Amino acid sequence: MIAELEDKLHSPKLARYQLTEADIQSVLTLIRSQADLVDVLPQDVRAGTGDPENDLVLATARLGHADYLVTGDRGLLRLGSYEGTVMITPAAFMTSLDGSEPNQT
Numbered sequence: 001m002i003a004e005l006e007d008k009l010h011s012p013k014l015a016r017y018q019l020t021e022a023d024i025q026s027v028l029t030l031i032r033s034q035a036d037l038v039d040v041l042p043q044d045v046r047a048g049t050g051d052p053e054n055d056l057v058l059a060t061a062r063l064g065h066a067d068y069l070v071t072g073d074r075g076l077l078r079l080g081s082y083e084g085t086v087m088i089t090p091a092a093f094m095t096s097l098d099g100s101e102p103n104q105t
Contacts, residue, residue: 001060002031038064049075061085068093 008014009024038060045052045059054076061069066085070093071077077087088096 001057002028002035005031036064049079051075058082058085 006024006028009019009027040056040059040063044063045055047055049055049058054073057069057071057073057076060066062083062085069076069082069085069087070090071087072089077089079087081087
């Protein structure tokens, strides 16, 4: 998941934010130092979304007891929630950081 995040942070879609390599490495270092890493075994992954990568993401959220899954993936966002984890866009999550409840879209 961290490698996937690193790929996303380097993606052309995020170029408008003008993230430097130092910015990206700072984010990754912060996550590595603060995150609870979750081991997901093959038997922990439940097929159901039609996308094996999304199934792995959902297994990670489930096993990690995540409150939110911040994603731009439309397939995951369509779920709304999954076993206690709310799917939310990055923009909605950023808005929620001001203390208000996040709007899922």
